[in-house]
Every structure is written in C-alpha cells, then in structure tokens.
Amino acid sequence: MSDLEAFRRETRAWLEANAPKSLAGIPSNDIEGVWGGKKWVFDHPDKKLWLERMAEKGWTAPTWPVEYGGGGLSSAEAKILAQEMKALRLPAPLIGFGLTMIGPTLLRFGNEAQKQEHLPKICRGEIRWCQGYSEPGSGSDLASLQTKAVRDGDHFVINGTKVWTSYADEADWIFALVRNDASGKKQEGITFILIDMDDPGVSVSPILLISGKSPFCETHFKDVRVPVTNVVHEIGAGWTVAKALLGHERTMIADTFGVASTKARARGARGFLPELAASRTGEQDGRLADAVLRDQVAAFEMESRAFALTVQRTKDAARAGHQPGSESSMFKIYGTELNQRRYELMVRILGPDALGWEGPGFDETDLETTRDWLRSRGNTIEGGTSEVQLNIIAKHVLGLPA
Numbered sequence: 001m002s003d004l005e006a007f008r009r010e011t012r013a014w015l016e017a018n019a020p021k022s023l024a025g026i027p028s029n030d031i032e033g034v035w036g037g038k039k040w041v042f043d044h045p046d047k048k049l050w051l052e053r054m055a056e057k058g059w060t061a062p063t064w065p066v067e068y069g070g071g072g073l074s075s076a077e078a079k080i081l082a083q084e085m086k087a088l089r090l091p092a093p094l095i096g097f098g099l100t101m102i103g104p105t106l107l108r109f110g111n112e113a114q115k116q117e118h119l120p121k122i123c124r125g126e127i128r129w130c131q132g133y134s135e136p137g138s139g140s141d142l143a144s145l146q147t148k149a150v151r152d153g154d155h156f157v158i159n160g161t162k163v164w165t166s167y168a169d170e171a172d173w174i175f176a177l178v179r180n181d182a183s184g185k186k187q188e189g190i191t192f193i194l195i196d197m198d199d200p201g202v203s204v205s206p207i208l209l210i211s212g213k214s215p216f217c218e219t220h221f222k223d224v225r226v227p228v229t230n231v232v233h234e235i236g237a238g239w240t241v242a243k244a245l246l247g248h249e250r251t252m253i254a255d256t257f258g259v260a261s262t263k264a265r266a267r268g269a270r271g272f273l274p275e276l277a278a279s280r281t282g283e284q285d286g287r288l289a290d291a292v293l294r295d296q297v298a299a300f301e302m303e304s305r306a307f308a309l310t311v312q313r314t315k316d317a318a319r320a321g322h323q324p325g326s327e328s329s330m331f332k333i334y335g336t337e338l339n340q341r342r343y344e345l346m347v348r349i350l351g352p353d354a355l356g357w358e359g360p361g362f363d364e365t366d367l368e369t370t371r372d373w374l375r376s377r378g379n380t381i382e383g384g385t386s387e388v389q390l391n392i393i394a395k396h397v398l399g400l401p402a
C-alpha cells in the first residue's frame, strides 16, 4: 500500500471516529459555517466539538506548518483529507478571512514573532479577522488611500476611516492599509498593519444593504496607537503585501460565489437549479417543460461544473505552495458573474414569487432567493470590481499597453 493510500485509510478512520454525525450534510457557507472569534456563539455544540478536534489535529489549516497550528500536510494529503470529508459530507470546521486571507499572507510576509502570535489563534478559531482596505474615495483606486499613520516612538498613531469593512462589528482584529508617507508615488508610503479592534479609538458603525442585512461597516480610527511591531513586511512596502493578499481574496470569492452559492450549497449544490425549475415550472417526458429554460439551466450547469473543476486545479496548486497570480482576476470575474446568472435564473424560475420581501404567501425559498439575488449584485464589486479585474488581465495577462 502506498503512503497516500495508507494516509487515506487513516484519515477516513479518524474522521469516522471523531466527526460528530449530526454535522453530516451541514454546509460550511457564510451562514452555517463557523467564523470563530471572541464573540462567536456556536449554534450547535457539535460544531464546537468538531472545531476543537480538527484544530487539535491541525486540520483547520491542513497545509500550514505544524509549529503554527497547521497540519503540515502535503498538497496530495490535503486533497485526500478534502475528498474524505466530502465523502462523509462533513463541513469545514472553520471558515473566515483568517484562514483565507491574512493567514497565507503572514506565512509569506510575516516575521517569526507575528506568525507565532497570530497563526495558531487563527487555526483554533480564537480570533476573527476583517479587512481594512477600502476608504470613502479609495476603492478601485486603492493606492490613493488616506488613513494616516504617524510615527511616535515605538508606535504608529492612526487616524482615518475605512468603509465596507465586512463583519467589522464581529471581528477581533483588522489587517489594514495605512499611509505613513505621502511624499512619493501613491503606491509608496503605504504600510500593511495589524490592529486590535479593542484598541482605544477604534469604532464601527454598520451599513444597511439593499438585501436588508448589514454585513459590513464603516471603521473609524481616532488616535489609535499601534505598536510598530505590528507592521507586516516593511514600513512603506505595504502595497506589495496588499496585492498578494488580494490574489488570495479573489480566488476565495470566485470559489465561494462561483462554484456554488450559499443557498445552492445548502440545498445540495449541483442539481439544485434543475430541481427547482422542475418543481416550479413542470416537467414533460422527464425533462423541463419550458424548452428555453431547459436550455438555460443545462448551459448553466455545464459552465458551473467546468468552472468548479478549474478552480479545483488552482486550489490544488495553492496547496502545493503556488501563489495566486493574475489568474485570480479571471476567476473572480467568471465566478461572480456565474453566481449572478444563477440568481437571475432562480428569479426567472420563481416568477412573481420572487417579488416577495416578507409576509404570508411567500415561502422560505422565495424570500431567500430575492434577498440573495440582491446580495449577488455586490459580487462583481467586492474584492475589486469586474472593470478593475479586466484592467489587470489586459495589463498583466495579455500584456496590452496601459
């Protein structure tokens, strides 16, 4: 038996013995997944148990080094773990920006003390992170950011406002871009810094969205004193770190929204759309009765499957240590537009039922579809708009003149 076959057998045996049976089939999406952090309240005790057991094993971050709380697995072993979890229909024990964004960034750019301090807490789900990049007036043109960091001995004193900070009200720490020098090119003089949300002078105010939810906030910094030791990489070299992190973010967004949307995942991912169409618009001879809709659903399912396989290849490469490059921009565009098409199709299938907002006469599917359809409009904005991704592809992939 090869080493990998042995690993597969051991992994399956461990999962069968340790994964709470009650979690089978529960998705690890942004609603039912465990984000962790000091304010996190588990909606099921088995989710806590599952997180603790997997963290103990290092399998919340399977490929991260063991000394930082990871599992130290090779990419091939991590793939087997993912396959075995899928076979048992087990959710990821932990999700969030710690694992997908700041963790990989610290592994690459953080110093030893920063890795020791933050990575194990991410792996154990003890600290929840948010992202402080955008500012009022600095979104696509991120390098124009104005949040000021003034050196005062061993500290930076930070003043300014970040906007659209997803889950800032639930996060414990924020990774932020601040300006320490305004004298040179705008990409210079930016510093990537880690800030404790409990520091005096940090405050957040939620922003209400068209979908009726408030998943993000404005984050204000007023004379916040942050130790210089919290700078990741070098002072003034934050733009390099920021771009690398965006590669991880865009791949994550493409995966989250493009491969299977929140609700579609919750209801069994692929095949959900044809089932919904069949139940709402009827079947004839075992096929969707509406020929145009049938064509649209079939095309969507095929593209969705092809995209999932493509993203899977990138994830495998990431597990093997490959840093996401400009291809993450292609995935981001395709994945988010795919998700928007998914919801356009769902709304079309539901017809007038998709007009519901609340109250009697609309079931859960109707209401969730309407809200998620509205939420999906933001997919092509968050993590950098589609236009900005097209610019990146033109310049860095196709080599076109700026």
Ligand SMILES: Cc1cc2nc3c(=O)[nH]c(=O)nc-3n(C[C@H](O)[C@H](O)[C@H](O)COP(=O)(O)OP(=O)(O)OC[C@H]3O[C@@H](n4cnc5c(N)ncnc54)[C@H](O)[C@@H]3O)c2cc1C
Binding pocket: 130, 131, 132, 133, 134, 135, 137, 138, 139, 140, 141, 162, 163, 164, 165, 166, 167, 216, 378, 379, 381, 382, 383, 384, 385, 386, 387, 388, 391
């Ligand atoms: C759901 C959601 C969650 C988010 N979460 C976070 C978060 O956690 N942290 C964070 O820091 N930010 C977050 N953001 C902010 C996001 O990164 C910005 O909204 C995005 O970068 C666009 O910036 P903007 O809103 O300022 O739009 P603008 O930059 O003002 O863009 C307006 C329009 O102009 C177009 N445009 C701008 N520049 C160009 C150009 N050079 N070429 C062609 N077209 C251009 C854009 O494509 C867009 O259509 C989130 C956004 C959303 C929608």
